[in-house]
Amino acid sequence: MRIEIDSERCIGSGQCAMTVPEVFDQDDLAGKVVLLDDRPDAAFDDPVHEAASRCPVGAIRAY
Amino acid sequence: MTTEPLPTARPTPFDPPVELAEYREHDPIRRMVYPDGHVGWLVTSHSLARKMLSDQRFSARSEFKRAPVARPSADPFFGAPALPGWLVDMDAPEHTRLRLQLAGKFTARRMKDMRPLLERIVDDQLTAMAEHGKPADLVSLFALPVPSLAICELLGVPYRDRAAFQRNSATLFSLEASAEEASRAMDELYGLMRELAKERDGNSAGLLSMLAADGTLDAEEIAGIGVLLLTAGHESTAGSLGLSTFTLLSHPDHLERLRSDPGLIDNAVEELLRYLTIFHFGVPRTPLQDVEFEGHLLRAGESITISLPAANRDPSWFADPDRLDFERKTAGHMAFGYGIHQCLGQNLVRMEMRVALPAIFRRFPGLALAVPPEEVPLKTNVSVYGVHELMVTW
Ligand code: HEM
Ligand code: SF4
Numbered sequence: 001m002r003i004e005i006d007s008e009r010c011i012g013s014g015q016c017a018m019t020v021p022e023v024f025d026q027d028d029l030a031g032k033v034v035l036l037d038d039r040p041d042a043a044f045d046d047p048v049h050e051a052a053s054r055c056p057v058g059a060i061r062a063y
Numbered sequence: 064m065t066t067e068p069l070p071t072a073r074p075t076p077f078d079p080p081v082e083l084a085e086y087r088e089h090d091p092i093r094r095m096v097y098p099d100g101h102v103g104w105l106v107t108s109h110s111l112a113r114k115m116l117s118d119q120r121f122s123a124r125s126e127f128k129r130a131p132v133a134r135p136s137a138d139p140f141f142g143a144p145a146l147p148g149w150l151v152d153m154d155a156p157e158h159t160r161l162r163l164q165l166a167g168k169f170t171a172r173r174m175k176d177m178r179p180l181l182e183r184i185v186d187d188q189l190t191a192m193a194e195h196g197k198p199a200d201l202v203s204l205f206a207l208p209v210p211s212l213a214i215c216e217l218l219g220v221p222y223r224d225r226a227a228f229q230r231n232s233a234t235l236f237s238l239e240a241s242a243e244e245a246s247r248a249m250d251e252l253y254g255l256m257r258e259l260a261k262e263r264d265g266n267s268a269g270l271l272s273m274l275a276a277d278g279t280l281d282a283e284e285i286a287g288i289g290v291l292l293l294t295a296g297h298e299s300t301a302g303s304l305g306l307s308t309f310t311l312l313s314h315p316d317h318l319e320r321l322r323s324d325p326g327l328i329d330n331a332v333e334e335l336l337r338y339l340t341i342f343h344f345g346v347p348r349t350p351l352q353d354v355e356f357e358g359h360l361l362r363a364g365e366s367i368t369i370s371l372p373a374a375n376r377d378p379s380w381f382a383d384p385d386r387l388d389f390e391r392k393t394a395g396h397m398a399f400g401y402g403i404h405q406c407l408g409q410n411l412v413r414m415e416m417r418v419a420l421p422a423i424f425r426r427f428p429g430l431a432l433a434v435p436p437e438e439v440p441l442k443t444n445v446s447v448y449g450v451h452e453l454m455v456t457w
């Protein structure tokens with residue numbers, strides 16, 4: 001799986017980092033999403049899709 | 064089609080008004096009459112709620128907001144421009160600047176790091192409840208003080224000011240309070256916040272001091288943010304804790320399930336947030352120009368109420384939505400809203416509920432209602448739903 005993030009849209013809700021801290025973090029300055037791994041292991045497929053659907057501004061694309 | 068007001072009569076303490084389901088099925092966007100006679104709109108489906116809250120043409124500016132349910136006094140927040148720092152009442156780009164400044168202080172990591180502190184707060188309040196003896200009111204002894212203390216810790220509010228904070232915050236949210244009482248409470252909160260902002264030297268770990276040290280916000284914005292976080296975060300989390308406990312006591316099988324599988328707590332919290340949706344009058348938006356939306360012409364200045372409880376019980380998103388199910392997929396629930404204004408404090412709420420709910424039932428394994436369930440007083444006509452009082456024994 002590959003992940004793309006649109007940090008311009010991100011409003012720092014922290015839903016992604018709360019759901020899959022292994023893959024998403026946030027910076028301390030603006031709370032913007034930081035992608036720790038843009039090609040995570042298949043084991044993370046479900047939680048990453050869940051994080052994408054929790055994002056309130058559609059800033060995460062997983063495919 | 065007759066124009067109805069927002070329905071508010073609940074069939075049970077845990078379920079939203081039945082009319083909402085009917086509206087959602089037949090006309091998920093329909094006209095709605097406001098207490099002042101204005102005819103605006105009511106949105107009830109999950110898909111339209113999401114669509115509208117993602118669409119920047121619908122403004123969150125407080126000048127255009129209107130109370131969906133009658134209050135004895137005018138709402139101090141509506142009808143006037145946003146107070147400095149009150150990002151909930153602003154649109155981009157003003158909103159964006161404040162939101163990002165704050166989001167860096169509310170990251171998931173920081174909220175998770177608050178766990179030991181939250182455990183201590185919860186533990187102390189449970190001890191106070193045990194010392195009080197049974198029967199006890201779980202709301203005044205636990206559900207109200209826990210989030211208040213958490214937010215005081217977060218903001219860096221010293222102990223000596225905490226009683227005044229709790230009193231004034233309660234007045235602001237009370238439907239019984241007169242306009243003068245509400246505005247006096249607001250003034251007092253601002254006064255206390257300004258004092259705090261002055262005392263800040265940038266050395267303490269409190270949020271207000273961190274914001275002051277960042278140097279990008281002015282003193283009035285920082286004071287406004289302090290008041291906003293306190294009022295947005297106190298009553299709501301208290302309502303959620305009280306009502307969730309009442310729900311668990313009324314659903315013994317769910318409680319048992321949670322006891323036998325403590326790992327279920329994270330999703331159980333999401334499901335309780337969805338199922339109870341305490342922002343039960345929804346969120347307000349207003350188009351600033353005429354907007355074509357789903358075949359309707361929404362005129363500039365018309366008030367829109369987006370019903371979060373209706374969206375959270377939409378069968379097209381949640382299978383069997385009226386069932387409380389700790390194992391369901393909860394992603395996409397709208398208890399915290401959606402779009403750029405989605406709750407800033409949501410991960411603090413999650414941490415508080417994840418710590419508090421299991422701790423209550425660990426400390427008091429035999430916890431039970433001390434009154435018949437129909438005698439639990441409900442906050443039906445207040446914008447944040449919950450229980451006024453929850454008398455328990457153990
Ligand atoms: C169970 C508890 C809570 C619930 C259900 C809740 C719900 C909500 C909802 C629905 C919104 C969106 C409003 C809109 O779109 O117009 C919101 C926004 C907000 N909430 Fe919460 N909230 C809770 C607790 C908290 C806490 C603890 C804090 C702070 C510590 C907080 C701070 C805020 C702020 C600052 C906003 C405005 C964000 C923005 O405009 O970008 N909330 N909340
Ligand atoms: S869930 Fe979306 S808005 Fe929230 S931090 Fe992650 S990318 Fe940003």
